[in-house]
Amino acid sequence: DEAVERSTIPEVPKEHFGQRILVKCISLKFEIEIEPIFCVMALYDAKEKRKISESFHFDLNSDAMKNMLRTQSGHQAPSTLARSAIFSITYPSPDIYLVIKMEKVLQQGDIGDCCEPYMVLKESDGMKNKEKVDKLRAQADQFCSRLGRYRMPFAWTAIHLMNIINSMGACERDSDSESERKSTWNERKKKAFERLSVGDEVCGFNSFRPATLTVTNFFKQ
Incomplete structure (x- = not known):
């Protein structure tokens, strides 16, 4: 008798989705409000040194800041007004960071000069800085009317995603601690990338509950 070869029925192909997280951006507030700020975020793998998501x-x-671009902006599509994004993490890793970058309208001068007012002025000081803030706002309005279509780097920050997910309890890092508030700009920047994970710790997506995170430290680009 001839041998009969019976082929097995293959499994239906399916895409490996891994894990998904929903990030909702609520507000952006500085000590002074003088110009529109544009934000973009994405996931990065620090160990592999590569981007692992779309931007x-x-x-x-605010409406007041958007009005500064009234001569440059046309009709806004509803899709551009989204404040929530779903990120897919195909293979969870303890080296994943959520990187947020901010841009501003192009203007003359070094980036350090552009950032300095945000580091030294407070609108809450009242009349003390009112004249300076009004002058900066008037300058920003001129740049928006002439160069509103062009952007320049402004600031950035990195959030250790797995530290937030795995360490909502005792291991959570208090970013507002007294010691960190007293640390220098470069020290805070260095600490942002010095968090190390222990072994192959299992990422606790299943036990992670929704959390609100306030980011207070940004670094100039």
Whole structure:
């Protein structure tokens, strides 16, 4: 008798999705409000040194700041007004960071000069800085009317995603601690990338509950 070869029925192909997280951006607030700020965020793998997601652009500007671009902006599509994004993490890793970058309208001068008012001025000081803030706002309005279509780097920050997910309890890092508030700009920047994971710790997506995170430290680009 001839041998009969019976082929097995293959499994239906399916895509491996891994894990998904929903990030909702609520507000962006500085000590002074003088110009529109544009934000973009994405996931990065620090160990592999590569980007692992698409970029999500979002706009948290107030109506007053948006009006500064009235001569440059046309009709806004509803899709550009989204403030929430779903990121897929195919293979969870303890080296994943959520990186947020901010841009501003192109203007003359070094980036350090552009950032300095945000580090030294407070609108809450009242009349003390009112004249300076009004002058900066007037200058920003001129740049928006002439160069509103062009952007320049402004600031950035990195959030250790797995540290947030795995360490909502005792291991959570208190970013507002007294010692960190007293640390220098470069020290805070260095600490942002010095978090190390222990072994192959299992990422606790299943036990992770929704959390609100306030980011207070940004670094100039």
